[in-house]
Amino acid sequence: MAGMNCPICGKKMVEQFTPFCSKRCSYVDLNRWLKGEYRIPGPPLDRDEESMNNGESQLGN
Ligand SMILES: [Zn+2]
Numbered sequence: 700m701a702g703m704n705c706p707i708c709g710k711k712m713v714e715q716f717t718p719f720c721s722k723r724c725s726y727v728d729l730n731r732w733l734k735g736e737y738r739i740p741g742p743p744l745d746r747d748e749e750s751m752n753n754g755e756s757q758l759g760n
Contacts, residue, residue: 705718705719705721705724706719706728707720707724708724710724
């Protein structure tokens with residue numbers, strides 16, 4: 700594992716904070732993950748299904 704660089708700032712990796720150079724950089728990476736998850740839209744599947752069923756029943760009637 701020697702010779703690796705911090706993926707956040709490119710400085711030399713510190714074994715204690717692998718694969719980062721410091722605790723701060725590990726938090727930066729963590730925040731990127733959290734922001735990435737927040738960007739994923741969560742559509743209300745139940746409401747979608749309900750409206751589709753209503754449309755079908757209306758067509759049937
Ligand atoms: Zn770093």
